[in-house]
Amino acid sequence: MANGESEVGADAPAGGFVQLLTPEGERVDSVTTAEGVTYSVSFTDEEYRELYRDLVTVRRLDAEATALQRQGELGIWASLLGQEAAQVGSGRAMRKQDMAFPTYREHGVLYTRGIDPIMPFGLFRGVDQGGWDPNEYKFNTYTIVIGSQTLHATGYAMGVTMDGRTGGPDGEAVIAYFGDGATSQGEVNEAFVWAGVFNSPMVFFCQNNQYAISEPLERQTRIPLYRRAAGFGFPGVRIDGNDVLASYAVTRSALDNARNGNGPTLIEAYTYRMGAHTSSDDPTRYRIASEVESWKAKDPISRFKAFLTKQQLADDDFFGQVDEDARTLALNLREQVLAMPDPQPISIFDNVYPNGSPLVDAQRKQFADYQAAFEGSAH
Amino acid sequence: MANGESEVGADAPAGGFVQLLTPEGERVDSVTTAEGVTYSVSFTDEEYRELYRDLVTVRRLDAEATALQRQGELGIWASLLGQEAAQVGSGRAMRKQDMAFPTYREHGVLYTRGIDPIMPFGLFRGVDQGGWDPNEYKFNTYTIVIGSQTLHATGYAMGVTMDGRTGGPDGEAVIAYFGDGATSQGEVNEAFVWAGVFNSPMVFFCQNNQYAISEPLERQTRIPLYRRAAGFGFPGVRIDGNDVLASYAVTRSALDNARNGNGPTLIEAYTYRMGAHTSSDDPTRYRIASEVESWKAKDPISRFKAFLTKQQLADDDFFGQVDEDARTLALNLREQVLAMPDPQPISIFDNVYPNGSPLVDAQRKQFADYQAAFEGSAH
Amino acid sequence: MSETLTLGKALNHGLRRALENDPKVVIMGEDVGKLGGVFRITDGLQKDFGENRVIDTPLAEAGIVGTAVGLAIRGYRPVCEIQFDGFVFPAYNQIVAQVAKMYYRSLGNVRLPIVIRIPYGGGIGAVEHHSESPEAYFSHTPGLKVVTCSNSADAYSMIQQAITSDDPIIFFEPKRRYWEKGEVDLSLAPQDAYPLHSSRVAREGGDATLIAYGPMVRVALDAAEAAAEDGRNLEVIDLRSLSPLDLDPVYASVRKTGHAVVVHEAPGNLGLGAEIAARITEECFYSLEAPVLRVTGYDVPYPAARVEEEYLPDLDRVLDAVDRSFGW
Amino acid sequence: MSETLTLGKALNHGLRRALENDPKVVIMGEDVGKLGGVFRITDGLQKDFGENRVIDTPLAEAGIVGTAVGLAIRGYRPVCEIQFDGFVFPAYNQIVAQVAKMYYRSLGNVRLPIVIRIPYGGGIGAVEHHSESPEAYFSHTPGLKVVTCSNSADAYSMIQQAITSDDPIIFFEPKRRYWEKGEVDLSLAPQDAYPLHSSRVAREGGDATLIAYGPMVRVALDAAEAAAEDGRNLEVIDLRSLSPLDLDPVYASVRKTGHAVVVHEAPGNLGLGAEIAARITEECFYSLEAPVLRVTGYDVPYPAARVEEEYLPDLDRVLDAVDRSFGW
Ligand SMILES: Cc1ncc(C[n+]2csc(CCOP(=O)(O)OP(=O)(O)O)c2C)c(N)n1
Ligand SMILES: Cc1ncc(C[n+]2csc(CCOP(=O)(O)OP(=O)(O)O)c2C)c(N)n1
Numbered sequence A, B: 001m002a003n004g005e006s007e008v009g010a011d012a013p014a015g016g017f018v019q020l021l022t023p024e025g026e027r028v029d030s031v032t033t034a035e036g037v038t039y040s041v042s043f044t045d046e047e048y049r050e051l052y053r054d055l056v057t058v059r060r061l062d063a064e065a066t067a068l069q070r071q072g073e074l075g076i077w078a079s080l081l082g083q084e085a086a087q088v089g090s091g092r093a094m095r096k097q098d099m100a101f102p103t104y105r106e107h108g109v110l111y112t113r114g115i116d117p118i119m120p121f122g123l124f125r126g127v128d129q130g131g132w133d134p135n136e137y138k139f140n141t142y143t144i145v146i147g148s149q150t151l152h153a154t155g156y157a158m159g160v161t162m163d164g165r166t167g168g169p170d171g172e173a174v175i176a177y178f179g180d181g182a183t184s185q186g187e188v189n190e191a192f193v194w195a196g197v198f199n200s201p202m203v204f205f206c207q208n209n210q211y212a213i214s215e216p217l218e219r220q221t222r223i224p225l226y227r228r229a230a231g232f233g234f235p236g237v238r239i240d241g242n243d244v245l246a247s248y249a250v251t252r253s254a255l256d257n258a259r260n261g262n263g264p265t266l267i268e269a270y271t272y273r274m275g276a277h278t279s280s281d282d283p284t285r286y287r288i289a290s291e292v293e294s295w296k297a298k299d300p301i302s303r304f305k306a307f308l309t310k311q312q313l314a315d316d317d318f319f320g321q322v323d324e325d326a327r328t329l330a331l332n333l334r335e336q337v338l339a340m341p342d343p344q345p346i347s348i349f350d351n352v353y354p355n356g357s358p359l360v361d362a363q364r365k366q367f368a369d370y371q372a373a374f375e376g377s378a379h
Numbered sequence C, D: 001m002s003e004t005l006t007l008g009k010a011l012n013h014g015l016r017r018a019l020e021n022d023p024k025v026v027i028m029g030e031d032v033g034k035l036g037g038v039f040r041i042t043d044g045l046q047k048d049f050g051e052n053r054v055i056d057t058p059l060a061e062a063g064i065v066g067t068a069v070g071l072a073i074r075g076y077r078p079v080c081e082i083q084f085d086g087f088v089f090p091a092y093n094q095i096v097a098q099v100a101k102m103y104y105r106s107l108g109n110v111r112l113p114i115v116i117r118i119p120y121g122g123g124i125g126a127v128e129h130h131s132e133s134p135e136a137y138f139s140h141t142p143g144l145k146v147v148t149c150s151n152s153a154d155a156y157s158m159i160q161q162a163i164t165s166d167d168p169i170i171f172f173e174p175k176r177r178y179w180e181k182g183e184v185d186l187s188l189a190p191q192d193a194y195p196l197h198s199s200r201v202a203r204e205g206g207d208a209t210l211i212a213y214g215p216m217v218r219v220a221l222d223a224a225e226a227a228a229e230d231g232r233n234l235e236v237i238d239l240r241s242l243s244p245l246d247l248d249p250v251y252a253s254v255r256k257t258g259h260a261v262v263v264h265e266a267p268g269n270l271g272l273g274a275e276i277a278a279r280i281t282e283e284c285f286y287s288l289e290a291p292v293l294r295v296t297g298y299d300v301p302y303p304a305a306r307v308e309e310e311y312l313p314d315l316d317r318v319l320d321a322v323d324r325s326f327g328w
C-alpha cells in the first residue's frame, strides 16, 4: 500500500506496495492507499492477452541478446530479466504524446513504445553509441552515466509546460527511468528539486531491482525509496514491480496527473534483477542463490500466465503461439544483429559538431591520407 | 511545531516551528512535537545573561565588519545580521569535542566556539583564503562553494564512528551549516544519503534566511525544508531561528542524539537575512521594505532583552555594560584588521603541496629572480 | 547606430536581441531574473520577456545545465549563466559527458544549441573561486566549442552568434573588463559580424607576435604600446575562439616576426599556451628565432586578492618575455 | 621474493600492503567491497580488513570524494576508487575545488592524503564513458598530483607510494594493461622503490625519443622494437608522473637525439603532448631537428568499440611520426 502501513500480499515489503495481481495470479480488484488514492485497471480480454504477449516477447528478446553476447556478437548486454512487468506496465501506460528518458536497461519500455527492438543493439554491439532521434521515437537515447537523464527529462518537462502542453487529457507527460542506485546521485536529487519547484509534468520511475551492481539497497538508503519524494514535496508510490497491472495502473495515473498539470510523482517499482548486472558481472560473488530462488516465486510472467489460465482468458494454444511468435521475433533480431555493418573507420570524425570544426576536418583528412598511404604500402 | 501541524506563536510559518521565546519575549516552557519529542531549556540567570551577551557581541562585531568593508578595509563581507540567534544557540549547544563545518557566514558560531573573531578576516580582507587549522579549533575553514562542506562534515562524522567515538555522552558529534539555497545542490543531498546510510553522528543545520542572494525560498522548494529529511530517513525539525533558546535546545538534543549513536538530524532554522547577501549585493532590487520591516518585529536580540527585562534578570546597567564591552571588542577587532600585514608576494608559491613540487619551486625561483631584477632596474 | 557601451552592457544588448529574434531562446541561471545577475548582464530581461524566458533556477549548476539539455531536446535554445568561473564544476559532468557528446552519441540526431556563459578571470579583488580561468578544461573536450570576447563590439556580436549557432558553446566573459567601454554598432546583425570562430589581428606589427584572449588582450595591447615607444613593433592577435583555435593568422604573423609570446591568466601547465606553442612550433619550425614563450598564471591555486596582481600576467612580464625571446 | 603478477594483481598486493602498514588507510568506492571492484583490484580486501577499512559506498562520486575529504580531515588516508574514467566527473567539483585547494586555503594546516584511483583508457571494447583518458583535466589543476603506471612492478610500488604521500594524488590505472604480466618484488618497500614523481628511461636509444605513459608505454616499446629491426634506435621514456612532469630525462634524451614524439590516448588538443612539446622546445630549442610530434587520440568523443582501434595510437602511427620527424 503506497505510503501507507498496511500490506497487500504476503510478499510485500514492510510498508507495503500497490499490487493488483498476486504472485499466485490472483487479481486484486483495486487498491486504495493511505492517501486515499485508488488504483485499478480494466482491460478487455484481448488487452490482457496482449500484455502477456509483451511480457513474453521482451523476455525472449532479452534472452536472445544474452545469447548473442555470450557468442561474442555483442560487447556487453544489460539484461532486464525479472523486470519485464515494471517495464511493460509503465511503457504501455504512456500515451502516444508522452516522452521517455531511459537508462541502459529499458529494452522492454522501448519495445512497448512500438520501436523496432533492434534499435539499441548498435550500442551493445559497439557499432555506435545508440544513435537515434529521441524526438522521432519519443524515447531518448540510452544514458549510461547514472542519473543524468533525470535532469534531461525534467528540463524537457519544463519545456512541455512552457509550450502550454499541460492542463488537460491531451497534455504531454514525461517519464524518467532510473535504478535504486541512481537515487544516491546528486543529479537525481536535483531533478527532484527542479520538478518540485517547477511542478513539472514528470513521472520518476525507479526500478528498485535491489542491487546497484553488487551493492544491495541498504548501501543507498535506510528507508524505502518511494518515501524520498516526500522530502521534495510530491507523492511517492511503491508498486509491486513484478505486477504488470500495478505498474500500468499507477504509471497511467501518475502520467495523467502530470499531463493535467498536477506535477510530478515518484514511483518505486519493487522488483528484482534476476540475472547479472550486465554480461560482465558475476552475481554469485555478492548474493546467495536462495535469494534469487525466493524471487523466482514472484516471477512477473508466471503469475500473469496463472491469472490468464485461471480466468480462462487464454489456453495452451495461445501460450504456444506467443512463444512461437516471440521466437520468430528473436531470430529475426539475431539476424539483424549479425547483419549490422561495422562502421567505416573514417566515421569516427562524423557528428562531432553540427557546424563542423576545422580541427576535426584536418584530422579527418590526415586520417584519410594516412589510410590511403597505408593501403598503398606493403602492409 | 516540528513536523507537526499545530503552530506555536502567531508568527510561525504554516506547519509551525519550535519556539521557546516569542517575539514579545515570552518564555514558552517547553514544546512537544507531533513526534512526541519535548524540547526545553533550563539556564541559570547568569547563563541567560551570557547568551544575551553573545547575541549582542556577534551583532556588534558584524556591524564593525560591515563598516570596515564600506571603508575599503575588507574586500567583501557576508553579514549575519538577523541570524544571531540561530548561530549563537546552535554554537553554544555544541560540546567541546564537537566539530563544526561552516559556510562563509558563521561568524557567530565561530565566536561561540571561543575562537578569536579576527580569525576569518584574512579571508574577507583578501590576505589569505581563511587559513586556520580546523582540528585545532574544531571548526573547519569557511567553505564558499555552496554545499560542499556538508559532504566533508559527513565524512568526518563517518570517521568519528570508525574511531568508536559515538555511543555515549562523551561521544563526538558533527554539525554542518548551510543555507536554504544550498539544499538544492546535489552534493548536499548526497550528504543526506550518506549520513542516512552510515547513520553518521551529524546535525545538518540549515539557516533558512529566506533568500539565496536574490532568490526567494520558492525557487528551492515547494514544501518546508525541514521535511526534506524525511525523504532520507532521519528526523527534520523546524525551529524559530530567531529564538536563541529554541536553537540551543533543539541543536543540543540533536547533537546528543548523534553522539549517542542515534544518527543524523536536519534542523531548519527559520530566520531572515536582514541585510544584503554580501556587501556586493543590493537587496532593494528583489525584496520590498515591508517584508524586512515585518521581520524586524521578530528580532532575536530585542526579544531576548525584553525577556531579561520582564524577568528582571538584567537591568540597564547590564545592558549598557554589554554594549560597551561589545564596542571595545569591535574596536579591538578593527585595530587587528587594520594591522593585518599584506602577504609577501612570493607567498603565492607556498602551501601548494605538502611535499612541494619542482614546477612550483622553479616558478618561485623565477619569480624571485624577476622581482630582484626589477628592483635593481629603473622601475 | 554606434554607441559607446561597457562590455557588460553590450552583452546585455546582445542577449536582448537574441531573446527578441527567437522565441525559443531562454536564459536560465541563479539570480538572472529579478536581480539581473550579480554582474547585471541580464538586467531588465526578465521584466521585459517574462519568467518563462528568463528563469531564476534553483541553486544547483548540474541542474541548470542538465535541464538545459532537456529543454534543448525539446527545441529550446537555452543560455545558461554560471555565476562565477569557480562554480561551473558541479555542472562539469553534464557539460563534458552530456552536452559535449549527445550530438555524437545520437549520430547527429540531437542538436544541443546550448550556450553556457561563464564570467572568468581575476583582477577584481574577490575571494576564492571567483577569479579562475578554467577554459582549458573545456577546450580539451571534443564536442564543445569555446569562445571569449575582449571588447564591447565582440561581446555584442559574439553572444548572438553563439546563441544562433547549433553547436554547444562555452562563452567565457572577461569579468574584469565588464566595465570597460567600447564602440558597438547595435544595427550589426550577427551573421554580418566578424565570424565567431576566427581570431583577429588586434594590432599590426612586424617584430614579434603577442597572442592573447579575453582579459589579456588589453594587457597585450598595452604592452605593444609600451614596446612601440622603445621602437619595437608588436603584433597582437586576439584569439576569440579557444576551441577550435584559429591559428592561421598566428602562423602568418610568426612567419613574419620569428618571435611569439602567448599570454593568459590560467595556470601555464597545460594551459592554452601549451597547445598554441606546440602548434606554432610544428607549423613555423624554420621561422622561429626563439621558442614560443608563455606568460601565464603560475601553477598554484588562484591566490588571495591582495597578491593577485603578482599572479596575473601584466605589461612588464609580457615585455620581459619579449626581451627574452629576442635575447634567445 | 620476485613474483610474476598481472598489473591488476600487483595493485591488489600494493593496496593490501598499504592497508597492513597503516590502520588509517581506508578504501572506498562503488563495489569495492564484496565484489572486489569491477576489475577485482580490491579483491579479498574487505574480507580480510573488514567493512570499516574497505567501504562499499552509495552510488555517488561527489559523495565518495567529498566524504573522503572529511575522513582525511579526521586523520584518515582514503583511497577512493572511481569505477571508470568517464564517471569521475560528478566528483570533479570536489576534486578541483576542494581536494586540490584545501592545503593552500588552510595555509598548510589541512593535509588531504587522498588517493583517487581511476582505471582509464580504451582498447577494451566497452561502451561510452568507459574508455576515456581525462588526465589533462587533472594535470592542469594546481594542488593535485597525477601519476600513472605502465607495468606490474610500478603498479605495486607506486600505489603504495601514492598512499604514503601527503599530497592528494590522482592515480590513473591503464585498464587495458590490467591483465599484462610482469615481475614484481613484493619485498620492496615503497621508500626504496623508484621515486614516485620521476620519469624513467624504459629503453635506451640514440636516434629519436619516444615519450609515453600508462597504456601507451607498451605501444612505444613495441614501436621501438620494430624500428630497431629497421636499424633505428629509439629511446622510450615512461613519464610515470603526469603532474608534476619530470622532463629532465626527456631533455637529456632529446639533446642526444634531436627528434621527439609524444604518444597518448587522450585527444591531442591540450593533451599532455602539448605541454611536453612546448617545454621540450623551450629547453632544447637548438637541439631539435624537427618539431616535437604528437601521436594521440583524435579530437572527437571516444568512438564506438568497433572503431576504437582506429582512434587509438598504435605502432604504425608512432613509426609514421618518427618517419615524419626524420623527414622534416
Ligand atoms: C556516474 C556513474 N557512476 C558509476 C557508473 C557505473 N555503473 C553502471 S551501472 C551501475 C549500477 C547502477 O545501479 P542502479 O541505479 O540500481 O541501476 P541497475 O543497473 O540496477 O538497473 C554503476 C555503478 C555509471 N554508469 N555512472
Ligand atoms: C556552487 C556555487 N554556486 C554559486 C555560488 C554563488 N553564491 C554564493 S552565496 C549564494 C547563495 C547562497 O544561498 P544560501 O545557501 O541560502 O545561503 P545564504 O547566503 O543565504 O546564507 C550563491 C548562489 C557559490 N558560492 N557556489
Ligand SMILES: [Mg+2]
Pocket (backbone or CB within 6 Å): A179, A180, A181, A207, A208, A209, A210, A211, A212, A213
Ligand atoms: Mg538497481
Ligand SMILES: [Mg+2]
Pocket (backbone or CB within 6 Å): B179, B180, B181, B207, B208, B209, B210, B211, B212, B213
Ligand atoms: Mg539563504
